[in-house]
Amino acid sequence: MEQNPKPPPSNSASLEKGLALFNLIARDRGQTPLKELAAGLALPRSTLYRLINTLEGTGMITRLEHRRYDIGLPLAEALHGITPAGQLARLCRPALRQLASACGATAHLGVMENDMVTYLVKESATSVPAALSISVENTQLEAYCSGIGKVLLAWLPEAERARYLAGGPFVALTSRTITDPRQLRETLKTVKAEQFARDDGEIAEDLYCLAVPLLTSDQSVSAAISLTFTHAGQKKHDDATYLTRLRACAAKLSRASLATIQS
Amino acid sequence: MEQNPKPPPSNSASLEKGLALFNLIARDRGQTPLKELAAGLALPRSTLYRLINTLEGTGMITRLEHRRYDIGLPLAEALHGITPAGQLARLCRPALRQLASACGATAHLGVMENDMVTYLVKESATSVPAALSISVENTQLEAYCSGIGKVLLAWLPEAERARYLAGGPFVALTSRTITDPRQLRETLKTVKAEQFARDDGEIAEDLYCLAVPLLTSDQSVSAAISLTFTHAGQKKHDDATYLTRLRACAAKLSRASLATIQS
DNA sequence: AAAATTAGTCCCATATAATGGGACTATGGA
DNA sequence: TCCATAGTCCCATTATATGGGACTAATTTT
Structure with a gap:
């Protein structure tokens, strides 16, 4: 169930996982609790939190209360004015x-x-x-x-x-x-x-x-x-x-x- | 030269590298050729391009001409309206x-x-x-x-x-x-x-x-x-x-x- | 208020998956 | 047309992400 042209051209799986997670968070903006959000990714807890922490550490996301996450301030600043x-x-x-x-x-x-x-x-x-x-x-x-x-x-x-x-x-x-x-x-x-x-x-x-x-x-x-x-x-x-x-x-x-x- | 609290709390090195690269691209917006941009990251060419391709594949960045890269359209759409x-x-x-x-x-x-x-x-x-x-x-x-x-x-x-x-x-x-x-x-x-x-x-x-x-x-x-x-x-x-x-x-x-x- | 559930952290042995050297091809500038 | 450099592909090596599980913290339930 991949694209036809090239199955996986050449990629970094963990980067991809992390970005997939980021993508979910960016679209959800803290509406859904993490567990539910990431359910589709089927990542073990350990891995999930490792990715979350790295995303947070780099300013891509911020942790808010009630196990929710949102886009990070540093990212918002970096992308300010982009439409x-x-x-x-x-x-x-x-x-x-x-x-x-x-x-x-x-x-x-x-x-x-x-x-x-x-x-x-x-x-x-x-x-x-x-x-x-x-x-x-x-x-x-x-x-x-x-x-x-x-x-x-x-x-x-x-x-x-x-x-x-x-x-x-x-x-x-x-x-x-x-x-x-x-x-x-x-x-x-x-x-x-x-x-x-x-x-x-x-x-x-x-x-x-x-x-x-x-x-x-x-x-x-x-x-x-x-x-x-x-x-x-x-x-x-x-x-x-x-x-x-x-x-x-x-x-x-x-x-x-x-x-x-x-x- | 790390932070005092915790040296590296628990992270995913390849995700971090990828995001560091993204960060550079997001701030530079295609002004600097890739080679020069990524010089500071000291990544082997092979790895550099693997990361670039993954970032591009997930819509974080787009490749433009003259070995330059810019923020991807999908990302711009996802983050539209964020200030x-x-x-x-x-x-x-x-x-x-x-x-x-x-x-x-x-x-x-x-x-x-x-x-x-x-x-x-x-x-x-x-x-x-x-x-x-x-x-x-x-x-x-x-x-x-x-x-x-x-x-x-x-x-x-x-x-x-x-x-x-x-x-x-x-x-x-x-x-x-x-x-x-x-x-x-x-x-x-x-x-x-x-x-x-x-x-x-x-x-x-x-x-x-x-x-x-x-x-x-x-x-x-x-x-x-x-x-x-x-x-x-x-x-x-x-x-x-x-x-x-x-x-x-x-x-x-x-x-x-x-x-x-x-x- | 105590007990139970769930979130989040930490550790570590294992093997998976990122790595990077190098050959190869495409691109683009002169 | 040639040359230099960008970008791709391959593959053996091992460094590194993985995930099970124990543990602690935060919530929720009774």
């Missing part, structure tokens, strides 16, 4: 920059927040065309009319998507913007089937954009990336070429979000 | 509640932020006397006129304290408020010498308060705790009695902030 979104941007930016430069276009990374797309990264090959000033890092845009938005919507759980589609109205930003919920639903179906989204002038007349998801191990989507061109501008190749590059980039980035303690 | 102040409050609250109840008074925990005291915890034995409504959790009060403020000022590095004292004016809140920087400086000297601060009606006529520091292993101060009584109210014992309890509580809480990876 999932910030970290995602940090980890993905170099690859997006490279993608943008290789394709002579603008690359974006976005996530869904309150039914809007938040752009976390924007990297451009050269100077940004004027039309592209609509997207700014750490600001939001509507989801229904952008490539990234459509990808994120397409991978949403069905219930969520239904709620979103019912929540219109979808204002037309250009003559090509999809404003009919039924048509949007069909489009999203296609997006999911084809594993990419296209925005052909739906957000601004002269913008063309291709987007693909960043899939996690459980096939859910954490974020999406896109390549945007000005129509007038330099779309030198056909969609397939750009999609290949986008997907290569997505695959590379997905690896970063893969890992978590299993079992 | 040092929040964690400090969380860890200390139970002990302060107990202290308050045992002393029949109100207990506070505060830290210094931008020359003001931020109150992170406020726990009262019974219903809060009206005079005590001045302090509210997560809001700030001036430092120069409160017990906690004076403790925090007293343990500040000399340069910082000088800057603070030069930064007046110190507005009188009652007839007893210390408003003269020179007198305040003397008071702080006494506070440091006696290891506690007293506020006798300096912030509000009928409030009496005793405060002690939460010392970390390096003798710096992260926070201070206090007991506040209404003068009219129930100060049943003399200062010494309350100070003993305050200090016992402080000692207990200090342990929580002690740990960090040592060299």
Whole structure:
């Protein structure tokens, strides 16, 4: 019941056990008594406490009353200011920059927040065309009319998507913007089937954009990336070429979000 | 060059090594190439990479380009929303509640932020006397006129304290408020010498308060705790009695902030 | 208040599992 | 294209994590 690629690549079992324990504590935050928490790990008492003590000694966890444990203050200090979104941007930016430069276009990374797309990264090959000033890092845009938005919507759980589609109205930003919920639903179906989204002038007349998801191990989507061109501008190749590059980039980035303690 | 109490209480060496490595990465955030970063740990390459891979496999770290490593996305997600102040409050609250109840008074925990005291915890034995409504959790009060403020000022590095004292004016809140920087400086000297601060009606006529520091292993101060009584109210014992309890509580809480990876 | 249960520590013989030397391959800079 | 260094893999050795169990401390029950 391990992963297919490589059973155990090369690891340190006791480190892994200790981290698994830490992971449990970090998620539980002192709600559950240790015994119950660690039941799943099936560690002998002796070993369990040895690990607990080492974790505590290094500041990863603190012991609170009633046999409960919580994240340690030193760790909280070391990780102060770290947010999932910030970290995602940090980890993905170099690859997006490279993608943008290789394709002579603008690359974006976005996530869904309150039914809007938040752009976390924007990297451009050269100077940004004027039309592209609509997207700014750490600001939001509507989801229904952008490539990234459509990808994120397409991978949403069905219930969520239904709620979103019912929540219109979808204002037309250009003559090509999809404003009919039924048509949007069909489009999203296609997006999911084809594993990419296209925005052909739906957000601004002269913008063309291709987007693909960043899939996690459980096939859910954490974020999406896109390549945007000005129509007038330099779309030198056909969609397939750009999609290949986008997907290569997505695959590379997905690896970063893969890992978590299993079992 | 270990701690005095117990040389190595009982630990898991490989877990410790792994966490020491993680600690370095978490503080460095990909600025330094691995080799240089881990130089101090003196680990053989083989072992170093085994640890790195295990850390990466559990989502603690991510590998980025140019032999650099950063905090992993899964960890960032697990620890999202955790702040040092929040964690400090969380860890200390139970002990302060107990202290308050045992002393029949109100207990506070505060830290210094931008020359003001931020109150992170406020726990009262019974219903809060009206005079005590001045302090509210997560809001700030001036430092120069409160017990906690004076403790925090007293343990500040000399340069910082000088800057603070030069930064007046110190507005009188009652007839007893210390408003003269020179007198305040003397008071702080006494506070440091006696290891506690007293506020006798300096912030509000009928409030009496005793405060002690939460010392970390390096003798710096992260926070201070206090007991506040209404003068009219129930100060049943003399200062010494309350100070003993305050200090016992402080000692207990200090342990929580002690740990960090040592060299 | 005493007895019983459970948490947490300590010790130590054993063998498991981390170690690290070294060969090998990938990567990336020049 | 070459060279240096990063990173992987393998394996014999033994250092080190393991876990049983005795023991103490802290809680809870009666």
